[in-house]
Structure formats: structure tokens, C-alpha cells
Amino acid sequence: MLAVAPCFDEPTQYSFKWINSLLNQLNMEYTPLFKDDATRGNFEREVGKHDLIVFYDHGSPSGLYAQNGKSYIIDKNNDHLLKGKAIFTLACLWCSDGGIDAWKKGAKVVWGYAGEFGFTLTDEELFEECANIGLILVVKEGKTWEEALKLAKEKFNEAIGKAKDPWSVIWLRHDRDCLVAYTENSPPQTSKCILRKALIKLLGPEKAWKITAEKLIGVITFSIGYGVAIHDFAHQTFELKGTVLSLEGGYIGFGLITTGFLILLVNSLVDTQKMAGG
Structure with a gap:
């Protein structure tokens, strides 16, 4: 497993803490690309050695950010390196476009968020649990990615019931609805291509993406x-x-x-x- 976690501002201090908590729970061997080691060059050198990539940091529709947030560690110019691999992310927006592109280029699994991921400090532990649960279900409980997605959304629902802050409830609902997992059996539900959109509506996403x-x-x-x-x-x-x-x-x-x-x-x-x- 390749674990990638830049840390350079307040939000990434929390995501860095969360990924370390996740790695402790998984208790499996991993190669860390943390903080200053979280660079594009290091990623491209290491990614071929691993079938599972975990990324916790900032993202955008175009890519996943490297250390300092000034450039991408993964974008459409190198996401072909994810072919045949599973990537589990905690990052805003990447799965709205960049994650779809990675999936189209052969990524076996793309897990992440199609919108912004928000959290509150009042209920931080609930957000951490929801962010980490998907990979724990796959690795430790042997769930399929599709099963893990369903159960992760149920975990969000449980967290909504436990949340103390109204803003926590709002963000938990938002994060739940933005969470996606693109697999062979669960392809993206949309596309920028007009013809592909028409095919998705006509045939459904699973058949439409096979054309x-x-x-x-x-x-x-x-x-x-x-x-x-x-x-x-x-x-x-x-x-x-x-x-x-x-x-x-x-x-x-x-x-x-x-x-x-x-x-x-x-x-x-x-x-x-x-x-x-x-």
C-alpha cells in the first residue's frame, strides 16, 4: 500500500492525523509519502510497486495536490499510472472529473468525493470515522467496494444521529451524498460528453460506459x-x-x-x- 499525505495547512493537519489513525487500524505494510516526501516525482517512482493507493489531502476536479498545495501529485497527465490499481481518497472534488478520468484510463477502483468534503471540530471524531470506514471494511472485513460504499453511507447516517452541532449534521449529509466509488460494476453516473450522457440515460451507466x-x-x-x-x-x-x-x-x-x-x-x-x- 502506498500512503500519500501532504501536511502544510490547518485542514491537512487533521487529514494527516486521520490517515495515521487509519493506517494504525489497518495494521498492514505501507510505503509513506508524507509531508515533504509527498511530491509528484516520488509518487511516480513508487506507484508501480503498489496495488492500493491511499491519499489524504486537498483536491480539485483536475487533480490531487502535492505538498504545499501549489502543484498536483496526480492529475490527468499521470493518472494512467493508476491503471489496474485501487485508489482511496479523502479529498475535495476530485471524483467529479479527475477521478472519472482515472477510472476511464483503467483504475480498478476510485473512491472519493465528487464535492467538497467538510467537517467541524465539534464532531471531528465522527467525520474521521466516516472518512476511514470504507477502507477498513474492504481490508479488515473483506467487503466488496460496492458493499463498503453502502455501509459507509450508513455510517454517515449513524453519525448524523449522534452529531452535537447542527453544522455537523449539514456537513455529514453533504459528505455522504458526495461520496462515490467507481468500479467495474459501479461506473460513474455522469459524463461531460453529451453523447455519453445520452447513452447513460438510455442504457444505464454500466452498459453505457462499456461502449x-x-x-x-x-x-x-x-x-x-x-x-x-x-x-x-x-x-x-x-x-x-x-x-x-x-x-x-x-x-x-x-x-x-x-x-x-x-x-x-x-x-x-x-x-x-x-x-x-x-
């Missing part, structure tokens, strides 16, 4: 080409009383059909090669 962009472009190109060809054929034959040889738009249509077919064929061959190699 690659190349395959989608191939199907669209093939369908448009087929429509153009049929329309032109009907126009020439029935309206202009022409012949098949007089087709003009039809050639464009058949060209699109061929292009779409080739895209789908190449995509299929690539998928077959991946399956054979894996």
Missing part, C-alpha cells in the same frame, strides 16, 4: 452513411427516374458506411487482441 468512443463514432458514421445512401437511392430512382449509376449522394453515403465499418472492425480487432493478451 468505447471509437465504437460509438463507428456506429454513428455507419448509420448516417446508410441513411444518406438510402435517401439518395430513393430520390434518384423514384423522384428523378434515374438509375443506380447516376447516384451522387449515394457514393458519399456508401463512403460513410465503409468508414464506419472500418472503425468498428479496427475497434473489434483491438478488443480481441486485448482479450488474447490479458
Whole structure:
């Protein structure tokens, strides 16, 4: 396990304390990248040696911050290094965009928050327990990530009932609702791509994310080409009383059909090669 925890301001003093509490409870071997060691270079050198990455610090939609909060330790330029790995985070906003990108590039599990993570000092121990419980459930109790997500949200509900401060209740509800876990069986529920959004609404997220962009472009190109060809054929034959040889738009249509077919064929061959190699 690779444990990453910058510590450079008041909020990260608490997240640093929480990750150490988590590591003590897990009682498993780990490589620490703490404080000044929490740099992009160190992360990129170490990440290949580990299947599980734990990150506690600030985040944004674009990335997870390195020590001092001036640059990213993980962003879209190096999140491909998470392919085949699970990453458990306590960080604001990353799972709204950057975490989705990491998942799309092959991260096995992305756990974190799609919105801001807030807490109060009045009920700090409740927030710590809720933040840490997911990984404890997976490592110590053998729960699946999907089961752990459900139970973690239930833990938030318990904490809401115990909270002493009204602001704690507000933040616990907010954090609970922002908590997500992207896995093969539980893909992201949204996308910035208009076509992907439409597919998610039409097919549901699990099926929609299995359709690659190349395959989608191939199907669209093939369908448009087929429509153009049929329309032109009907126009020439029935309206202009022409012949098949007089087709003009039809050639464009058949060209699109061929292009779409080739895209789908190449995509299929690539998928077959991946399956054979894996």
C-alpha cells in the first residue's frame, strides 16, 4: 500500500492525523509519502510497486495536490499510472472529473468525493470515522467496494444521529451524498460528453460506459452513411427516374458506411487482441 499525505495547512493537519489513525487500524505494510516526501516525482517512482493507493489531502476536479498545495501529485497527465490499481481518497472534488478520468484510463477502483468534503471540530471524531470506514471494511472485513460504499453511507447516517452541532449534521449529509466509488460494476453516473450522457440515460451507466468512443463514432458514421445512401437511392430512382449509376449522394453515403465499418472492425480487432493478451 502506498500512503500519500501532504501536511502544510490547518485542514491537512487533521487529514494527516486521520490517515495515521487509519493506517494504525489497518495494521498492514505501507510505503509513506508524507509531508515533504509527498511530491509528484516520488509518487511516480513508487506507484508501480503498489496495488492500493491511499491519499489524504486537498483536491480539485483536475487533480490531487502535492505538498504545499501549489502543484498536483496526480492529475490527468499521470493518472494512467493508476491503471489496474485501487485508489482511496479523502479529498475535495476530485471524483467529479479527475477521478472519472482515472477510472476511464483503467483504475480498478476510485473512491472519493465528487464535492467538497467538510467537517467541524465539534464532531471531528465522527467525520474521521466516516472518512476511514470504507477502507477498513474492504481490508479488515473483506467487503466488496460496492458493499463498503453502502455501509459507509450508513455510517454517515449513524453519525448524523449522534452529531452535537447542527453544522455537523449539514456537513455529514453533504459528505455522504458526495461520496462515490467507481468500479467495474459501479461506473460513474455522469459524463461531460453529451453523447455519453445520452447513452447513460438510455442504457444505464454500466452498459453505457462499456461502449468505447471509437465504437460509438463507428456506429454513428455507419448509420448516417446508410441513411444518406438510402435517401439518395430513393430520390434518384423514384423522384428523378434515374438509375443506380447516376447516384451522387449515394457514393458519399456508401463512403460513410465503409468508414464506419472500418472503425468498428479496427475497434473489434483491438478488443480481441486485448482479450488474447490479458
